Every structure is written in C-alpha cells, then in structure tokens.
Amino acid sequence: MKFSRPRGTNDLFGERMERWHDVEGRIVRLVRGYGYSEIRTPVFEMTDLFIRAVGKATDIVSKEMYTFSDKKGRSLTLRPENTASVMRAFLENGLHRKGGISRFYYMGPMFRYDRPQAGRYRQFHQVGAEAIGSSNPAVDAEIIDISLSIYSVCGFPPLDVRLNSVGCPVCRPAFKEILIRSLAGYGDELCQNCRERGMVNPLRIFDCKKCGEVKKKLPFITDHLCRECGEHFSRLQEILDGLGIRYTLDPLLVRGLDYYTKTAFEIIHPGLGAQNALSGGGRYDGLAEDCGGGHIPAVGFSAGMERLLETLPESFPGETGDGRVDVCIILIGDSGSMQALSLAGRLRESGLSVLTDLSGRSMKKKLGAASEAGAGFAVFLGPDELEREKATVKNMMTGSQEVLAFDGIGPFIERERDNRGE
C-alpha cells in the first residue's frame, strides 16, 4: 500500500463508528436537555485568534499548532481547541446583543502537533459546551454538572472532579510574585524544566510530576485569591454541595490555556494511563476582551471523544445492537438486477432498511451475509420468481417462507413483525 494515514490520525468505521454515533447521540440529547444548541465553527481560523486567546507562551501555541499560509499569504491554523472559535463567532455575529446567557455545544475534530501516545492523537475530537454571558457561579455548577453527566449517560460509574480556582487578573499577578519569591528558596530542588519555566509562568510548576516534594511546600493560590474570586469559589462549592455533586479540591490544578480565570476543573480517569484527563474546563471571563469584545464572562468545558470511547465501561448500554437491516434482497442467477433494485426501492419507501445482494456468490454465502447484517427477512429473486413477477420471502427467525407478489411483500413483513410484538 502506497499511502498510509498521517501520523496520529485514525480511520473510524465499523463497530467503533457505531459506538461513536451512539455516544454522540446520548451526549447531544443530554446537552440539549440543558438548553444548549449546536454551534459549528470553521476547523481553521486566523492564526492570531489562537495566539491571542490561548496565549503565546502556552505549549499549544508555541509548538503544537498546524499553521499554514493560504494563497494570499494569510496565516491560518487548524483549530487546536474550540473555545476561542466559539467566542469569536459569538462576538462576530453580534450575539452579545441578545442579552442573557448564550448556551452552545459543539463537537468535532481538533488538531495538535504532538507526539502520539495512549489517548493522544494529532487529530482528536472534542465535545464541549460554553455558557456565555454570566458571572454567576451557578453557571459554573451547571457546566460541571453537564460534564459529569456525559459520563453517567454513557454508563460510567461516578467520576472524580478535581476543582480549583486560578484567580483573575487582579489576584493572579500578586500570587505569582509570592510564588516566585517562595520558589527562590527551592532553586536546587526543582527540575531543570521547572527552573526554566518558573520565569515565564510559575503556575505551571504545579503541573510538574517530578517536583512533587517542592509543590507541597509552595503557597496555594486558593489562599491568595482576591475578594471577588474567593467569594465566587466558595459560592460555587456551596452550590455543588447543595446539588450533591461530589468534587475534590485540588489546589495544584492549573490549566494549560491562558484564558482561564477563577474556576478550573478536570475530570480524570485512572484507566487512561498518562493522559488521564477525560475532560477539562473552567471560567474564562477575560476571553471576550482578548478577542476585541467587551467584558463578557463565560464558562465552558471540553471532553475528549477518543478518551471517552477508550474508557467506555463494559456496561455501556449500547443501542439496539443488531437488526440494523430489515430486509436483504438476494438475487439468484445473473439477470434481474434491475428488478431487485426496483423492489428494494419500493420496500424502502415503506420505511424498511433494505440491503441488496447482487453478487454471484453461493446461496450459502449470501444468506450468511444477510444473517450477519441482522436482516429479519430475506427476499429471493430468481428466474422462477422473475417469470411469475413474484418473490420468495423468508423469515430469518422462523425459517418459514412464502411466495408473494411484489406489492404484498411490504405489508407481509409488517404483519410478521407485528406478530412478534415489535
């Protein structure tokens, strides 16, 4: 084979594709139940949007973007995440003028140039939701509630939410100062990497897996939040408590995108290996302004589809399973293709899903394939039938069969299925 798929991408088909659809369907029903409507934004945007929104110094922007120039020399980038696009679309379409809270969900491919690994791909898929236009911590709670429910509707046992507040432009810079001062005392104990990034973004040290000992001794941002952030955070916890939503406070939790303010959360799963985050999200009250809009507070989350599918529990209540095809029309002999297709069309009009087998293989193979496709009925069309303008209909369950005129096949199948109480 001359061509292979680009590194870190996947071909989706067969059972996996079916399960994907099933999961997507459940999630869509769920979020629509919360009043969220779908938004689809382009898979590529002007590069500057991501630089401004996600942050120049983040790993995503500095080394993971698929950036290219179009024929007019404009710099475009395949979206590494979707929140920036949703905010851009929100502002560009003047949706801020509608007032109230705008609630959107999205699903689709994202692109990051990373070394592929368990649960990490260069093209991966996210489903997420954004609630734009409110600073009420109750909306944060709604978002956390939804992101947890995604897993419960897919049959997951209750998962752990790690929760933190990352402050805002008022308190975070002050905390950074405190942190940097504190870090100075532990210079030799930090790993090489952390010593370097300590200058650029000291908060990221909390992400490091090696510097565990030092992390415990550092000050926590939650002890240094400004009045507004502190109140928001404690109010959120009250609401979550009241709703019975369980969470674990994690003062070490930080987010890798610069736009986050106040609430930050992550849902993790132990079965994923190193890439253990199933979903993550938080508040981004400054993003609208970064994108050239006014002050518009917002919260959202995003979940990785591949990671969800890879950890889907055995108990996943899969949809009906078999029976995807109602009827298989089996042509016998080498004439009559047209009649077979025409009959299939008629049956489809009556609402049945129909597969045709016009291959020259053996009867045994054709019936076997029909059975595997889950067909409840096989319709034989051979020289005898064609001559009499009839077809033999076989009930695959009972094995009984009858010769019927073309017009009678649809009603017959319906009757047979009713008898079975379907």
Place this chain on the structure above:
RNA sequence: GUGGGCGUAGCUCAGGUGGUAGAGCCCUGGAUUGUGGAUCCAGUUGUCACGGGUUCAAAUCCCGUCGUCCACCCCA
C-alpha cells in the same frame, strides 16, 4: 522535541545460535445443482515496514529511515 519496546498473510501471532516462510481466524469453493448460524474437506492470500551494510546465503546480525505502542513533556 527526548527516551524505550515492537513492525512476518486482511486480523491475531509462530518462526532457538543465519540456509529463501507457517498456524489459527477471515475469505473462496465443495459435501448440500436456489436456503444462513454447526461440522468436515479443499483452496487463495506475503516487496517478512522501507533503504543500505555484513555474508556463498539475512525474516533472523549491524546501521539508517518510517510507522506503531508506551513513558517524558503536554493536555481532551
């Protein structure tokens, strides 16, 4: 970007210390001339990832490349 394991049939994998490739599943045909899920019989399937080197001889040893998996890192 760094490190390690692995690349043999469509799939899962055998192929001690070098001698030109195998099994199961799948697929196809038959036993059953136009009737499935079982059984039995027969058959097809390969640039042994790619390129180079060592050798009379390489799937096997060496080097490189690519892919894949895992970890670092990062994050969904």
